Amino acid sequence: xxxxxxxxxxxxxxxxxxxxxxxxxxxxxxxxxxxxxxxxxxxxxxxxxxxxxxxxxxxxxxxxxxxxxxxxxxxxxxxxxxxxxxxxxxxxxxxxxxxxxxxxxxxxxxxxxxxxxxxxxxxxxxxxxxxxxxxxxxxxxxxxxxxxxxxxxxxxxxxxxxxxxxxxxxxxxxxxxxxxxxxxxxxxxxxxxxxxxxxxxxxxxxxxxxxxxxxxxxxxxxxxxxxxxxxxxx
Numbered sequence: 001x002x003x004x005x006x007x008x009x010x011x012x013x014x015x016x017x018x019x020x021x022x023x024x025x026x027x028x029x030x031x032x033x034x035x036x037x038x039x040x041x042x043x044x045x046x047x048x049x050x051x052x053x054x055x056x057x058x059x060x061x062x063x064x065x066x067x068x069x070x071x072x073x074x075x076x077x078x079x080x081x082x083x084x085x086x087x088x089x090x091x092x093x094x095x096x097x098x099x100x101x102x103x104x105x106x107x108x109x110x111x112x113x114x115x116x117x118x119x120x121x122x123x124x125x126x127x128x129x130x131x132x133x134x135x136x137x138x139x140x141x142x143x144x145x146x147x148x149x150x151x152x153x154x155x156x157x158x159x160x161x162x163x164x165x166x167x168x169x170x171x172x173x174x175x176x177x178x179x180x181x182x183x184x185x186x187x188x189x190x191x192x193x194x195x196x197x198x199x200x201x202x203x204x205x206x207x208x209x210x211x212x213x214x215x216x217x218x219x220x221x222x223x224x225x226x227x228x229x230x231x232x233x234x
Contacts, residue, residue, distance in 0.1 A: 012053035014044040041065030049148035075101035077147035081122035177233035
């Protein structure tokens with residue numbers, strides 16, 4: 001691959017309709033973009049891990065995983081701009097996608113000129129190399145968390161976390177080394193209907209039992225007395 005070609009922004013096209021994928025591929029190529037294509041949600045997530053794109057064009061109507069769920073899972077670790085391109089034109093769908101991390105939302109049929117303009121705007125607002133700037137793996141003293149694959153290992157043995165335990169761990173990883181207050185963790189993991197601090201303590205204790213060699217003397221999930229918790233970091 002030539003140097004000039006390698007510097008072209010890489011766009012991940014997530015679209016289940018073959019004619020639309022082909023059209024977008026040809027259109028983007030003519031506009032100076034490289035592209036990779038996924039016809040399903042799981043395929044998109046896999047491609048994004050192996051070759052993080054500079055921008056994602058995501059259709060919501062996918063055959064295996066709803067596009068809104070794909071958006072949430074990408075946003076767990078991918079910082080690249082995501083533009084929704086969908087026939088769903090209800091305000092509730094648009095608001096939900098934007099709240100879940102989409103940068104923009106276009107409904108089909110769309111103007112190619114408008115799509116290009118919104119792509120340029122999204123890329124301008126992202127830092128150079130932003131797509132790959134988020135560390136995809138947290139690793140320390142035998143604990144390994146692969147954000148792209150959503151897998152957790154302790155001394156090379158995989159540990160199964162519940163969805164809420166994983167979300168709690170993910171929040172800690174994204175803020176490794178920082179002291180996170182009880183309220184911040186409750187709102188980040190459970191949202192507006194957050195339970196009590198006691199509920200958080202129960203979940204943290206369960207997480208420690210799974211990832212700490214000695215949950216009573218944790219090495220990773222540290223307590224900041226009276227304030228909250230901190231994930232150990234170099």
